[in-house]
Amino acid sequence: MLDKIDLSKSMEKSDYKEWMEKMKIQFGEIQRKCRNLDIPVMILFEGFGASGKGTMINHLIRPLDPRGFRVFTTEKASEEEEMRPYFWRFFTKTPPKGKMHIYDRSWYLGAYKYDDLELDEIIQFERQFTDDGVVIIKFFLAISQQEQKRRLKRLESTPNTKWRVTKDDWKNNKNYKECMEKFDRMLVQTDVPNAPWTVVESTDRRYASCKIMSAVINRLKAAIEQKEKSKCITDLYVDGVTGDFANGVLQGVDMSLTLNHKEYEKKKKNLQNRLSLLHSKMYQDRVPLVLAFEGWDAGGKGGAIKRLTDCMDPRGYHVIPVAAPNDIERAHHYLWRFWEEFPKAGHAAIFDRTWYGRVLVERVEGFAQEDEWKRAYNEINNMEKHIAKSGAVILKFWMHIDKEEQERRFKQRQETPEKQWKITDEDWRNREKWDEYEKAVDEMIVRTSSAHAPWIIVEANSKLYARIKVLETVVDALEKALLQ
Amino acid sequence: MLDKIDLSKSMEKSDYKEWMEKMKIQFGEIQRKCRNLDIPVMILFEGFGASGKGTMINHLIRPLDPRGFRVFTTEKASEEEEMRPYFWRFFTKTPPKGKMHIYDRSWYLGAYKYDDLELDEIIQFERQFTDDGVVIIKFFLAISQQEQKRRLKRLESTPNTKWRVTKDDWKNNKNYKECMEKFDRMLVQTDVPNAPWTVVESTDRRYASCKIMSAVINRLKAAIEQKEKSKCITDLYVDGVTGDFANGVLQGVDMSLTLNHKEYEKKKKNLQNRLSLLHSKMYQDRVPLVLAFEGWDAGGKGGAIKRLTDCMDPRGYHVIPVAAPNDIERAHHYLWRFWEEFPKAGHAAIFDRTWYGRVLVERVEGFAQEDEWKRAYNEINNMEKHIAKSGAVILKFWMHIDKEEQERRFKQRQETPEKQWKITDEDWRNREKWDEYEKAVDEMIVRTSSAHAPWIIVEANSKLYARIKVLETVVDALEKALLQ
Structure with missing residues (x-):
């Protein structure tokens, strides 16, 4: 895309003023409309060094209501960020509904170092947001080798700006052609219809600034028009498989498995000792651990988690109880609140209920649209793959009891004063939808x-059996990851 | 996906008969509806060795009108196929509108050997068809290690079927767990909402057969319903960039470049000699060459192509004049007819007009819907990347003349009897849409x-200059590819 660009483009001052006057008014209006329509917007600035990303962002935000946007600068990952999966720091900075987030450099920062695989991860990353109604506008600012050299020299000539020029900047200027080819490969591969690139000829700042604002206005106008029309669902995927031919993974589960107290205590002691050592080894080796617990109400998630954490150093783990999302969480992508909680290297995060709520309660209760929960399997698979690639051990437990056992436990809870808080009307209501x-x-x-x-799948009619199975699975997986 | 499947599922003979009776009638009806609605369908069968793919396909097609479907078997690539890009043999076998193509193994054949990158290419490959309205139904047939062993033994025990069991089959049976893990990785990564997998428990053939037919019926019913609704466009991409801020790559072109006859002849001779040698080197090294010519009417494509082929061995190149698609071509994906023509290793294909018609004439004349041509940039980039990866050299020429030069040439054609056939009313009409x-x-x-x-971009106001530039570009690119 870059090799064909005419970098000599420029604009007269008088034309610039005229353009800007017109566009500023429009842009302010459009920002208000986007907020009223709950449209989240991401605007990315990438480009050559010294191509003027900062200046362009300043020009762009001038007409905007400052309560409606935020600007993020992406630099080399901090120590904290280095300890997380790559997309962590970006996912946590995605806009809620109605807000505009502007990025001075973005998730493309790492794209040189990246082979094709990771560019595809970027495509998936962006797609999950555009599928969710986010507008992504991507600008690439281009200047020539000569112009870059001139700007670097000028920056160096003033004490105020000298610090902004690094050795890398000069190295990149020398290897301009090579840089350009890398950028070009990145642009061509990630120029997707749902999030296309706009290359901006940035030699002349007036021209660049007008082009950027005009492009943002046009994209947002189209988004507003689209949003005002009815929602539309294209993906064809349907349960080809109906009731009779469901895979029935829960059917084959042996619910009679049990364990006596003596054996339970013996096994527990042994496993907890091992887990304790593994947990500190994890910390030393900087391996993150993600444990996800789902299961029927009263399936024994809490008890199983307790038997894990009993022997773990509290500085190295974090239990995250997941309830219905609050207002702020609902304004973001449904995975947003979980990204916040993923463990850094060497730590464990234990989720009591998880992101799978999207395909369980949200599906069954109709809180998520059909296309939303159907898309979620793929989105979740991509996310977990990304986290696993960063070195994490991930285990997901389904605490499985049968309907009779649940009834027994519910009744027991109601009859035991200190457990009454654990049982609500909702639990009984959910129970009615057991088959769904x-x-x-x-x-x-x-x-x-x-x-x-x-x-x-944890056979959990026997609490003792279930707790040992969970402990054992975690210990085995960590031994495999840490000791082999 | 595979580790949780209950392979013991089965069905009573009487139930089977009852199910099949009902479904067969439905299925025949649905096939007719799909044909009437012009819905193309791809049904893929993948699975373990001896899992019964052939039998399942036989059961599936029994109720169908044989004029409406075709079955393709994918085996190890033939010598011919080895000389093409990987997707060539699959693209050329994709269904036209209203037809059903059934694949006994498919583009997933190569998926073991593949790292993640290529699985992403598969996702892109499928997406271009589902975006185009094709229904893709993917089955994976699973049996246990013991069952596989039993079946292989039984096949070996009869002379009729003995040949069907290969050494690889036994090797895979021994390494069952490893195979399963590879398959599983493949399934999870390619289980996308637009083309999801259905895992079929295939120990019992009655059960498997009913599950497959039921899934096909459900998917096609949904597709018919979808098609009967109005078409709907989701991708937000719009030209953020309007007229004033277009990149204007044609603006900067120096139309005054020219060449005198003497220099032309000298350069031509030298370049043609080199090209002649390079062409045979290409053949020896098995490097394919794709030359794509686009340009204004009367831009001199024919003349430039002639100067190339003059010095090439006719057994090693093929010129493809591209006109408006015929009925059969229009019934397929727009890229289909070009895949047919891509050169095999060591050969050259020279396209006089190309797949870029989608974003030129089809865009301007409204033959393609807005979302169709907007999607096309990404589809074309992916296709060219795939072809380049197979080792091909690809060059694309835009033969550029200005409006005055075109008028001069049109008039000259009208006045020269032997050239009159080259000029039509359509040429004059296209000219009116120059700006678009x-x-x-x-x-x-x-x-x-x-x-x-x-x-x-070839500055083609001077035919001599243009021809030399084309020759020079081809020679340079081949020297770089073959001699360095």
């Missing part, structure tokens, strides 16, 4: 169980 | 010029 939930669990487990993030 | 075409050319060149498939 079972169908959702079935599809979830089949579509999202993978080698790097397997589902473990 | 220029906008389309501008966007095309910026969005699809890449290091592995660059656009070369």
Whole structure:
């Protein structure tokens, strides 16, 4: 895309003023409309060094209501960020509904170092947001080798700006052609219809600034028009498989498995000792651990988690109880609140209920649209693959009890004063939808169980048996990851 | 996906009969509806060795009108196929509108050997068809290690079927777990909402057969429903960039470049000699060459092509004149007819007009819907990347003349009896849309010029200059590819 650009483009001052006057008014109006229509917007600035990204962002935000946008600068990853999966720091900075986030450099920062695979990860990353209604506008600012040299020299000539020029800047200026080819490969591969690039000839700042604002206005106008029309669903995917031919992964589970107290205590002691050592080894080796717990109400998630954390150093783990999303969370992509919580290297995050709520309760109760939860399997698989690639061990437990056992436990809770808080009307209501939930669990487990993030179905009619199985699975997986 | 499947599922004979009776009638009806609605369908069968893919296909097609479907078997690539890009043999076998193509193994054949990158290429490959309205139904047939062993033994015990069991089959049976993990990784990564997998428990053939037919019926029913609704466009991409801020790649072109006859002859002789040698070197080294010619009417494509082929061995090249697509071509994906023509290793294909018609004439004349041509840039970039990866040299020429020169040439053609056939009313009509075409050319060149498939803008007001530039570009690129 870059090799064909005419970098000599410029604009007269009088034309510039006229353009800007007109566009500023429009842009302010459009920002208000986007906010009213709850449209989230991401605007990315990438480009050559000294191509004027900062200046362009300043020009762009001038007409905007400062409460409606935020600017983020992406630099070399901090120590904290280095300890997370690559997309962590970007996902956590994505805009809620109605807001505009502007990025001075973005997730493309790492794109040189990247082979094609990671560019495809970027495509997936962006797609999950555009599928969710986010508008992504991507600018690439181009200047010539000579112009870059001139700007670097000028920056160096003033004490105020001298610090902004690094050795890398000069190195890149010398290897301009090579840089350009790398950028070009990146641009061509990630120029997708749902998030296309606009290359901006940036030699003349007036021209560049007008082009950028005009492009933003046009894209947002189209988004507003689209949003005002009815929502439309294209993906064809339907459950080809109906009731009779469901995979029935929960059907084959042996619910009679049990364990006596003596054996339980013996096994528990042994496993907890090992887990304790593994947890500190994890910390030393900087391996993150993600444990995800889902299961029927009263399936024993809490008890199983307790038996894990009993022997773990509290500085190295974090239990995240997941309830219905709050207002702020609902304004973001449904995965946003989980990205916040993923563990850094060497730490463990234990989720009591998880991102799978999208394909369980949100599916069954209709909180998510059909196309939304159907898309979610693929989105979740991509996310877990990304986290596993960063070195994490991921295990997902489905705590499985049968309907009779649940009733027994519910009644027991109601009759035990200190447990009454654990049982609500909602629990009884959910119970009525047992079959629908079972169908959702079935599809979830089949579509999202993978080698790097397997589902473990825990036979949990016996609490003792279940707790040992969970402990054992975690210990085995960590030994495999740390000691082999 | 595979580790959670219950392979013991089965069905009573009486139930089977009842199910099949009902479904067969439905299925025949649905096939007719799909044909009437012009819905193309691809049904893929993948699975473990001896899992019964052939039998399942036989059961599936029994109720169908044989004129409406075709079955393709994918085996190890033939010598012919080895000489083409990987997707060639699959693209050329994709269904036209209203037809059903069934694949006994498919483009997933190579997926073990593949790292993640190529699985992403598969995702892109499928997406271009589902975006185009094709329904893709993917089945994976699973059996256990014991069952596979039993079946292989039984096949070996009869002379009729003994040949079907290979050494690889036994090797895979021994390494069952490893095979399963590879398959599983493949399934999880390619289980996308637009083309999801259905895992079929295939121990019992009655059960498997019913599950497959039921899934096909459900998917096609949904597709019919979808098609009967109005078409709907989701991708937000719009030209953020309007007239004033177009990249204007054609503006900067120096139309005064020219060449005198003497220099032309001298240069031509030298370049043609070199090209002649390079062409046979290409053949020896098995490097394919793709030359794509686009340009204004009367821009001199024919003349430039002639100067290339003059010095090439006719057994090693093929000129493809591209006109408006015929009925059969129009019934397929727009890229289909070009895949047929891509050169095999060591050969050259010279296209006089190309797949870029989608974003030129089809865009300007409204033959392609807006979302169709907007999607095309990305589809074309992916295709060219795939072809380049197979080792091909790709060069794309835009033969550029100005409006005055075109008028001069049109008039000359009208006045020269032997050239009158070259000029039609349509040429004059196209000329009226010069500005719209220029906008389309501008966007095309910026969005699809890449290091592995660059656009070369040829200043063609002087025919002599243009021919030399084309020759020179081809010679340089081949020398770089073959001699360095």
